[in-house]
Amino acid sequence: MARSAHARAGVPGALLCTAGNPPLVAVRVVEALITASADVRYHGDFDVAGLAMAPRLFARGVRPWRFGAEDYLSVLGHIDERVRFPLSGPVPATPWDPRLATAMTTHGAAIHEESQLGGLLADLRAPGV
Template identity: 35%
Template sequence: MLHRAAWPAPRHSEDRWVLLTENPSVSAAALDTAEGDVRLLCTVGTPSRTTLKALARLATAGWRLAVRADFDCAGLALVRAVLATVPHAEAWRMTTSDYTAGLHPAPFEPDVLDPDRLGSTPWDPPLAAAMRVSGRPAYEEA
């Protein structure tokens, strides 16, 4: 289906945002609490090349894409992949302050980030540095 996906153009230029998340529980919560129309897509993890190409066609049709993911190695890779593939896509709630606000106290997050796999965060360069210093992931649910 994604190979053939053809997206309609947005009806109004001021109402052309599509939000993209990697986590199904986050998308379910967003839709449960949203007021009005929400355009929300969920990759359910790392997007395939087919998914990325479908998202690029979405942008070609005139939609703006805002992407967010977990603050971990895979999440940052997802955001980088979307930003590299989709013209004019933007990172959404993926800043250093968003990361810091999403950290739980240390006893609740035993996961550790692999600094060699973390990569860069060109949309907010201080983010990767803050994550390396902390050494801990933060998840979308937070």
């Protein structure tokens, strides 16, 4: 869904969507981009799986993109109740922003990327992102 929304919006630049846990080929692309001094960022679902994937990418030099406690709380406060889901298990640690795990545990809500596309696409249209 993010790939087609990116294309329909005419957003410049590259966007790598893996639709889940990045396979080895996607990780190799990310590593090559970082080696070439690209600024690579990760945004995933605010759910147990999305949080679990992040450290694997952050360990390779990827940076968080709208993926902290303030981002979660902001989205949570602005989205319709129908696009919130119960968390599917214990929230893993979020060392890039320890407050994120706390916020998600407190609110017990998962939020998928699709409900945040407007803000994410706006970021991609902005210079310097």
